[in-house]
Amino acid sequence: MIYTANPNAQFNSYKKKIEKSISKVLNSKKYILGDEVKNLEKEFSQYIGTKFAIGVANGTDALELALKALNIGMGDEVITVAHTAVATVSAIKSVGADPVIVDINPDTYTIDYNQIKKNINKKTKAIIPVHIYGQSVEIDKIQKICKQNNIFLIEDVSQAHGAKFKKKKLGSFGDIACFSCYPTKNLGAIGDAGLITTNSNKYYTKIKMLREYGWTDRYISSINGRNSRLDEIQASILRIKLKNLDKDNLRRIKIAKFYNKNLDKNKYSLPLILKNNYHVFHLYVIKTNNRNKLLKYLQSNGVFAGIHYPKPIHLQKAYYKRIKTSSNLKNTEFVCKKILSLPIYPELTMLDQKKIVSLLNKF
């Protein structure tokens, strides 16, 4: 059996270190927001190249707390895409703001820069571009449009830990950047976890308060916060994974190169990597006309590919006719019928890679 992602294989490659660090936490006296979280925050901010990092409970919370830190709520609009994890949109709804969905580029799957401008109005407070599958959006252009229009930039980097634009790490461009550390992500915990980065002392201080009941001092709240703490066990695991992230990303890139070289280009449209981008291949997504049949064929041969994502968010029951969409989302609606995510994770063996390629080329 070969799966799209395989967090268990990753656990096995760091098993001794992880078990040792868990045991260390168990025998320490601190289980929540202790030294492991503090050190992770320091190491992650250094890794991304921002002044601050804050550990939170998951990626959805990271987005929600980022929006709250920027005072975004009722009556405000936030521009984003429907070709993403539901979390990107649900976080906007959670703070009471209105998501405004714009279309994507059908070849890079990232937000269509040209659609952003058309949808900016007086209510627009922020843009949340998603660095989907491991590759940067056109972040320089988006940064510029945010500055020109005085709106905030919140990066959703949940699929691109370690990816770069012009040699600069994603997560260092926005006012605030949000990372999920769900087990399958490039930097994955063994449970739920999330991280936020920022260069702003103001947002850093506010997010730290928001993640723990709005406390300034213990038991004393000065703003309305909530609980989105990160625990010591997950933080200690993430510290081990972070030390190996660049190496693990290189393994993903190597697998992507193998697929690029060997997959039949007449049958499949392969990932497009933009100039200036260091793509870390959270997912390796191809397009094909015969997607559903191919998916079943692979399954019957023990290969469980994935679809990220099968239904655009604006067409899902929870959001249909309940969120604002720019008039035309044809690329978003088109690609979800064609895309297939092939297995890719650092531990995927050459034997398995060869099997996958041969099945695809035979199909």
Ligand SMILES: *Cc1c(COP(=O)(O)O)cnc(C)c1O
């Ligand atoms: C995984 C993911 C999230 C949500 O993260 P959780 O940790 O599951 O809450 C948000 N955005 C994107 C793009 C993701 O891939």
